[in-house]
Amino acid sequence: MSAVKERFVIFVPEPFPETALAVLDDRFEVRQGRVGSAYSESELERVVSDVDAMAIYSRDRITPRVLESAKRLRVIAKGGSKPTSNVDIAAAERRGVRVIWTPGANAVSVAEMTVALMLTMLRRLPMLTRHLKNGGWRSFDLLGHELAGMTLGLVGFGAVGREVAKRYRAFGGPVLAFDPFLDQSAADKLGVRGVELDAILRQSDIISLHCEMNTQTERLINNRTLSEIKPGALLINTARGGLVDEIALLDALNRGRLAGAALDVFAEEPLPASHPLLLHPNVLATPHVAAFTHESIYRESAWALEDASRVLLGLAPLHFQS
Numbered sequence: 001m002s003a004v005k006e007r008f009v010i011f012v013p014e015p016f017p018e019t020a021l022a023v024l025d026d027r028f029e030v031r032q033g034r035v036g037s038a039y040s041e042s043e044l045e046r047v048v049s050d051v052d053a054m055a056i057y058s059r060d061r062i063t064p065r066v067l068e069s070a071k072r073l074r075v076i077a078k079g080g081s082k083p084t085s086n087v088d089i090a091a092a093e094r095r096g097v098r099v100i101w102t103p104g105a106n107a108v109s110v111a112e113m114t115v116a117l118m119l120t121m122l123r124r125l126p127m128l129t130r131h132l133k134n135g136g137w138r139s140f141d142l143l144g145h146e147l148a149g150m151t152l153g154l155v156g157f158g159a160v161g162r163e164v165a166k167r168y169r170a171f172g173g174p175v176l177a178f179d180p181f182l183d184q185s186a187a188d189k190l191g192v193r194g195v196e197l198d199a200i201l202r203q204s205d206i207i208s209l210h211c212e213m214n215t216q217t218e219r220l221i222n223n224r225t226l227s228e229i230k231p232g233a234l235l236i237n238t239a240r241g242g243l244v245d246e247i248a249l250l251d252a253l254n255r256g257r258l259a260g261a262a263l264d265v266f267a268e269e270p271l272p273a274s275h276p277l278l279l280h281p282n283v284l285a286t287p288h289v290a291a292f293t294h295e296s297i298y299r300e301s302a303w304a305l306e307d308a309s310r311v312l313l314g315l316a317p318l319h320f321q322s
Helices: 041-047 064-069 089-094 107-123 125-133 159-171 184-190 197-203 223-228 246-254 294-312
Strands: 008-012 028-032 053-056 075-078 098-101 152-155 175-178 192-194 206-209 233-237 258-263 283-285
Touching: 008 294, 028 294, 041 064, 053 294, 064 089, 075 294, 089 098, 098 294, 107 125, 107 159, 107 206, 107 233, 107 258, 107 283, 107 294, 152 159, 152 197, 159 175, 159 184, 175 197, 184 192, 197 223, 223 246, 246 258
Parallel strands: 008 028, 008 053, 053 075, 075 098, 152 175, 152 206, 175 192, 206 233, 233 258, 258 283
Antiparallel strands: none
């Protein structure tokens, strides 16, 4: 009787849905991690010593020490966007570990959340709910604004930005986009006008961030850029917290430069309950859940596992293009 061939081991720190695990066959052993708190660096060092791949979200940090401990590791696959905030990509490349992610897997969910945040802010829904529960009823001091006709400025025109533009055009307003790598054909198809960042700041009634977090975009929204924003504009951030200088944002809100901000992401996560942004009356805050739908989580997880398995088998990923 021939020996059973050793299976590839894929470690999943944050448990993936069972439906996503079904994309793998018996050539792969999946070790599921724990729900809740992230692993410490020393904990990860111990659990990855014999794994061939990791399939992750954004919770756990893959540091050079962790990578050094993972002697067999060949690929890290992240569900969602590029893992610039929790994987030392340069260290992984030096170790010969391929880092991939799942572009577009969460684009529809994030885009729908982005539009929902716009409507929630403009129609003042949280305040209206509180008002009604406290015994109030409609009055003219509760008036909101229509989304129709407002100019939307997108900072970043990748998969999410394009999905936002597609949905926003149904409201009838013009859409501007700033992206150094703007896909002009996609912009033309959606009726989006490519402009420079200063035009986004000056002309947009709503500015929505959908760009990657890197050394060029860190604190892109700062004292200088906020001083150029059209007075009374709204800021939406469902991308990365580090794109915004939160001290400068609070100052702009306190001075009335911005009408409000809807934030799903923050520089520090999880956000302390005492954080001044949570206490500000013109801030709508959610706990990094823009991509948290059943559909999005399935796609992110299944695509990450599928592409990780293909890399281990010497095949090209299906969902990631380098």
